[in-house]
Amino acid sequence: ADKLSGEMKIFLDTSNPAPRATFEGVIAQFDEMHPDLKIETTIIDREAYKTQIRNFLTANPPDVATWYAGNRMLPYVTTGLFDDVSDLWTGELGEELASTKAAMTIDGKQWGIPYSYYQWGVYYRKDIFDELGLTVPTNWAEEKANCQKIVDSGRKCYTIGTKFLWTAAGWFDYLNLRTNGYEFHMELTAGKASWTDDRVKATMANWRELIDMGAFIDDHTAYSWQEAIPFMVDGQATAYLMGNFAVDAIKSAGLTNDQLDFYQFPLITEGIPMSEEAPTDTLHIPSGAANKEAARAFLKFVASPEVQTSMNASLGQLPVNNKSSVNTEDKFAKAGFEMLNNAYALAQFFDRDAPAEMAKVGMEGFQEFMVRPDNVDQILARLEKARERIYKD
Amino acid sequence: MSGVALQNVVKRYSDVQVIHGVNLHIDDGEFCVFVGPSGCGKSTLLRMVAGLEETTEGKISIGTRDVTRMDPAQRGVAMVFQTYALYPHMTVKENMGFGLKMNGHPKAEIEEKVAEATRILKLEQYLNRKPSALSGGQRQRVSIGRAIVRGPEVFLFDEPLSNLDAELRVEMRVEIARLHKEIGATMIYVTHDQVEAMTLADKIVVLRGGHIEQVGAPLDLYRDPDNRFVAGFIGSPAMNFLEGTSQGDSIEVPALKSNVKLPVTMPAAGTPVVLGIRPEHIEIDRAGDTMSVDLTEALGGTSYDYLISDNGEKIIVEERGDERSVEGSRVGITFEPGRAMLFDKETEARIR
Amino acid sequence: MSGVALQNVVKRYSDVQVIHGVNLHIDDGEFCVFVGPSGCGKSTLLRMVAGLEETTEGKISIGTRDVTRMDPAQRGVAMVFQTYALYPHMTVKENMGFGLKMNGHPKAEIEEKVAEATRILKLEQYLNRKPSALSGGQRQRVSIGRAIVRGPEVFLFDEPLSNLDAELRVEMRVEIARLHKEIGATMIYVTHDQVEAMTLADKIVVLRGGHIEQVGAPLDLYRDPDNRFVAGFIGSPAMNFLEGTSQGDSIEVPALKSNVKLPVTMPAAGTPVVLGIRPEHIEIDRAGDTMSVDLTEALGGTSYDYLISDNGEKIIVEERGDERSVEGSRVGITFEPGRAMLFDKETEARIR
């Protein structure tokens, strides 16, 4: 490789222990290959990162920064804060990453390199299911029946911590995808469909069935997603609708592979093809970066098949390079890989598909809905009003 | 009957004793003044009567009631403080009526009593002002008014005039004298102003170090003090004291370069004594040559000559009218022996 | 030559005029005292001489120099403040030497001057103390020392003793008198203490409302005041004033129920006048029956009788010795006509 020198600053939002360690490993590896390059890594709390990225991109840009694919990167692309990295997408690497190319493309150019993606789905206590004689639900009726039994046994069906809002959006996404299908969901998040549409109401009605049943733990508004894990671990709740990154946290909180398992979110409306949530995590080069040469090399390095394999194995997530392999030891990664391969379509996530402001208003609405389901009309009206303003231009 | 009686009253602050068994009887309607040097316990004694300080030992009665352990409010006393202690957020009227209001008196009665006190103290036009809008003298009048309104059996004053300037002090002094005449209540008054004590008191109590030195009518203390302390304390400028030695029939006074015969029971020869003569009882003998004039001060009607005897003792002489000594000149002094007093140098007791 | 001359000096604060064209000449080495009621402009005038207040109009000269627009530091004056104004964080020595040090005088010179001032004021043993460890009198001495060290041509004192208690005040007064004698510099001294003014001054300036009322030696002011104000202001207790009407050859004084003949140029008959007599110049005529005794105050050597004439005028009489009137009795008064003064009621000017 070329000789890289100077300094390279990397900002990461991978503040959870496992991803943190993974990235530190990858960087150390890269550092070793380039002895003249001085790498400075800053790891920022994932929630804080979301508010800070804007500041540092303008005022204090690093050479590499993590972010998310899809609409979420739009504001930084339109304001020219992300560097165009289409050059990296030519040739071999471009082909290897082809599956994610769409998510990384805006105005026909690519603005970053993905390093990982992961499935969402229901993580559940297999041991409790066995104890109650439950089987994995495949449709909404089974789901509700299961849940009723769990509730009757004095447990909650689902744990969730909505303090930081986005966990509730996971529920909305899946319910909406399953109730109305991928196309409508995309229309909705793109601001092309109305929030007061009957289809949205149908989604909310489905959600409400669970809420009224007492399916979710109490007081979820007080917890972050990590703080909600103990309810599952100590058996007060039996399942968690989450991204695959949660597996590590759940396991380190005390559950074993035997107790924990995964299933796909069940079918709701007959005939609607199963599409999934699969957020892609990405790396970008800010346009103000000082050492773009090194940054490009680093992005390439991370996207390379070998690094993708090892990195995602330790992340417990899925590699984006089609030359790399999924860790088959990891039953969650394996299950996710298969599920996503068979998916009709992939959504990023509510806060990546919808613009930031809409995401904020929407997720607040979802959280409110989970506490005060009676307010549903009011909430949807508010969302609709926000939509009219936000998508105006 | 609302005289005040103190029997063997003692005050101790943890381990310091500041009042050493005081016995005192103040008659109903009497105006009693406590004087004494700073720290002698005047305020403490007064505050014990008020109930603001606990009495360590002894008994205090007002009229026929033993009040030693009573709350201040129950004793039927009212107090006027040196700093006025007016409530700054209340108007003059509210200040005066506050005590009655606190004790649940009906509004009409309060109005009436305040009006009465207002009349006595000529405070009509200030009734709705706050204390901050009053002059020092007016404030002190209000604080007296507050005391009057409560109709106490005994009035207590702790240096009520010492924060006023000279003119106002004279005015308020006359006011208090008039008030006493008009109300006729028992009053106890602490001061260290000579003139106040002399002019106001029916009875002066001279305190020193928590003990009573002498009790008596003002002129009695002036004319007939029991000891050197009282003699020096009462009268202004203070009495001159000259050292001397008894010769059996006369006193040898080195400062005068002569022997003096006094109409008193002479102590045994050789006893060291002190001769006391008030400045106003001395005449300058311009022909004399026993002392020199250090300084003279002419104030118009009066002038003071500061003399120094040849053995270094200082003597002040008050001269009347336009006569005045020349600074630096030599003079002698004369006085009526009957006006001079003799004290034992050791015990400071008066030799009569 | 370092007398002080004020020519038509005026002071205005925005639109209030507080000094109305003062003309005054103070000789080199003279001790000049400003007296007058509170707010009359004594301090203002003094501070204008010091340069601490700007002079609105007129001219101030020290010696032969016009200092009207000079900085305080350039005028060659030193000032002693009522509150001492010692630098609390410096020792006595540093306080005295500070001005010289800041103005770059050599160390040896500073030492020498401080030592000299220390000697004069007997401050040797306090040199290394901070002001907080000194008594009020000592502090005032240090502040005088600080003034001395600079060797000014003119010393300015603004009520330097009024924060001291009575005894210390007497002591320091004597000290200042001695200092003036020793240093011989020009001094201007503001006070409202009668005694200080009378005893210290070579020349008293009586101010009222920003005007000079009279300038003169203390006893001249006492004996020969120019107007009713000065007559009433100098002397304590203040002069008694009785209303009267000129009859051409004598004065009809209702309070005395008689006519009085004075050795003055009589004003035209019918002119309203005021008769002034000092309390110490009145004798009580116990056989008389023109007024009643309202109150008497016996102070020992002296007593004051407060009389009220039948037409309601108040008269204070100073009695000497043991004589004393009985309160409520009827008396008359007599005085030497030569001692009484006559003033025009309208203009308040003395009629000589």
Added chain:
Amino acid sequence: MSTASLARSEYAPENRSWYKRNEIRVTPWLFLAPAILFFLVYVIIPIFQSFEISLFSWDGLGPREYIGTENYVELWDDPAFYTSLKNNLIWLILYLLAIPAGLFIALFLNQTVFGIRLYKSLFFFPFVISQVVVGLVFTWFYDPTFGLFNTIIGWVGLGPINVLGDPTYVTYGIIAAGLWPQTAYCMILYLTGLNAVDPEQIEAARLDGAKGWKMLWYVVVPQLKPATFIAFVVTIIGALRSFDLISVMTNGGPFGESRVLSFYMFEVALSEYGFRMGYGAAIAVVLFIIMLFFIAYFLYSMYRDERGR
């Protein structure tokens, strides 16, 4: 003469520089210059800039677009704004409880028993701690599963209450956390105030027969007016600045029910979901205008004091 060394000095006026001649007029400005410069640049000018920005639509990066009062119009029917405004008022009112509470504790501690100084300082402790830490501490205190708060109300058979997750309680919960240090602050102010209470007035009142609550209400409290005034000032300022606690404890949630204006404007202007600088500035302007009433009042009473001297 023996005082030779004190010979009068010569006082010849020298030729002085312009500075020397104008020293007294120029010096204050020289001394003021740095402070004024800093203050203008960082405080005064930005206030006006905020007014200006509030008339623009601006994401902080791209070009500004002048939109007149549109931000204010939008504010007018933004429910989140009203929630914040309402919460701000609740903060203002309830935060004032710190004043009587502080007075009460001060009265409790105004004794001279052994060790009382240590007690006083320990009672003051919460004030010294950062609001961030206070926020954390109270978040755990309120935690619905293991929090001490629910444990305690559990003893009396209540709860559990999800204080910070429940829109009806959340603002009160945060205010309670804020009251903790604020009460400590007021307590110190009152303790010093009580020291300055004129003992003779207390004695006069005792002679007048005032006791206990009557004494407190009629005599002591009026004398504590200066302390009360300061307590009022700092409490109002504290209430309007209530950002840290909200940010740490709930981040505005649940669903924005615990926002106040200051938090909302931060969210709108600087959080990932916002970057509407103009809108944020408009909120700030509203907050400023509310505060302006208090500033005017404070300045007026200071002005009165200054004149009164």
Added chain:
Amino acid sequence: MFPTPIQKRSRNWQFTYQAFLPLALIMWLLPLIAVGVFSVKPEGDFAAGEYWSLPSTFGGFENYGKVFFESDMPRYLLNSLLITVPTAIGAVALACMAGFALGIYKFKLNLWIFFLFVAGNFVPFQILMVPVRDLTVDMGLYNTKTGLVLFHIAFQTGFCTLFMRNFIKGLPFALIEAARVEGIAEWRIFVYIVLPLMKPAIAALSVLIFTFIWNDYFWAIVLTQGAESQPVTAGITSFNAQFRAAYHLMSAGAIVAALPPVAMFFLMQKHFIAGLTLGAVK
């Protein structure tokens, strides 16, 4: 003295009071005590749901060790120090000078300038957020300690000047006049006379500003990010994100963050309280 000194009450009263004092204190500090206990509990206690029992073993060393050696806490603490100390020095220095000018000299704009500082001090500082952030970014000081320090100095100058001016106003003016009569240059009056007399005020104010700035959170997150320049108040939140749900570590972190101002308070208590009351009440 109000209320009536307890010594004048009955024995029973005195006893009750003495007994109630520590009880009240414990109630008052309960949340804090809880955090203190948390911080020395071993991890296992939390896993076992033993939140409110006494620590089963002493886990303090381990917990605090983690705070100091496995997180950015030491860096944040250092940042706080590097932000707080220059701010305190800068703000107090500016305020001494401004206070001197406003407290001593009479000139037309005096009161207006003073009120400007006072009003600025009462301004809800959020209104400054957007422009100040821009200014800082434009000056290239975003995410630097210098940027934060400069702003803090400027903003604290309002309060400090109010404080200093009132203090200086309380000094006897005759001192200044005495010095002027002695011919001392104005700046020397400041250096040699006023400054030494301001020592207590300087001490009080420094301590106060130290705690204010140390505890600042808002500006820390507006003007900085990341461990290279953020102070500990901001650091604690990212620390907490790192150890979310690890209460023993979070507690230990909280205690570490709170310790310096608390220590400052105890060491400088007299000055601290003087500062709080003197500046405002005078």
